[in-house]
Amino acid sequence: MDDFAADPSHPRYASLLMRHRLEVAAERGMLAASAMIAHGRGEAFDYLLGERSTTSALAAARQALAVLQAAERPVLSVNGNVAALACDEMLQLANVLQCPLEVNIFYRTPERMEAILSYMKERNDALGLEVNVLGDSPNATIPGLKGPRAACHREGILESDAILVPLEDGDRCKALVAMGKNVVVIDLNPLSRSAQQASITIVDELSRALNNMLEFSTSGEPVEVDETYDHRSILQAGLAEMLSSLK
């Protein structure tokens, strides 16, 4: 996937690889103007996390997988940064869950939608998968949102009962929760509105979180919904791990 020449033993390899992926995506027209700034904010929080999956992040990833597996109509939502940073992992997870994936972006333009959709289709074919990639002909709207950012597919986001929305905007996250869905967010800032409002928040870097979910799904061990899972205490634990790294 990546024509990235850096040495994998470089201590900043993973971080440099993600930047490289963003640059490639920017050249393809997949990103909004704010994409790089948003990524930089994430980098700062990941730096505080020690650039590793914490115990609480692993617990959240396991619960997220369990909830998506137990759902009747799960769906994975993909925006520009998600497509740039972890297109393959999102496709692989949709394949594991046998669910559709919907491209759904905040600053919607036909050009960006087309750039992201064609990239997803390219990777779907390259991986030999047959994931149903939605987004090109929205036929419904998310209640409570205005304008193009409300557009979605009835057979995708609208009728889903559980949704993974990594790197999501706070208003959209809130609107999805208000629809009664189980909303799983992946966000490095445990204090963000999305992180606070979601049903389950994985405080981790996107590709690490997705790879953890993929590993849980293929480990052979059963992954079951933990009825005692406490969203607030998992968020608190993530924050506490950042605090201890600052001390």
Added chain:
Amino acid sequence: MDDFAADPSHPRYASLLMRHRLEVAAERGMLAASAMIAHGRGEAFDYLLGERSTTSALAAARQALAVLQAAERPVLSVNGNVAALACDEMLQLANVLQCPLEVNIFYRTPERMEAILSYMKERNDALGLEVNVLGDSPNATIPGLKGPRAACHREGILESDAILVPLEDGDRCKALVAMGKNVVVIDLNPLSRSAQQASITIVDELSRALNNMLEFSTSGEPVEVDETYDHRSILQAGLAEMLSSLK
């Protein structure tokens, strides 16, 4: 300066204004590819600071002004992000200090140098100032650095005894300290290599820090070098203020 239409009473006005300035600078070719990501990292730390100048940041800004005023040959260094975010404030500070300002960028290309220099000259004229803006014909090198990033002016950075280098790279900051200069850094991450290595570090958002220095310089109150100033304890205090906001 800014053709920026947002309402100044908007709670995110200052942050949105800075993003707008970066977008304008990007269009003018002043920024490297990494500029937006670096800005986003800063935003995350500023969020933790509560987007305000802390007591320790004010103490550092006061000491920085005193040290630059007491220097025989102060100089202000400007890179792409600094020119984008606080061009006017840097020119005004150079005017107060009656010192030169040198454009000095990490990823040096003739096009970016020209874009930044012409913007600085435009603003110098618009403000009615006659600040000596260096950078267009470097005739010396910073010892310990390789390639184009070592280039500087003899009458500017090379022979200065005190230098303000906001948003500076760690290697360059280290090389300037090794030359025996008083190095003042403005950096929102108190744990960054630049913040750690500098003589004085102002942990604050760039334009806030510069406006504080400008206010101190025009307050009428004398601003004197504090011989007991402790770089480490000021950095610790900045970190402690971030920690308390996270709790």
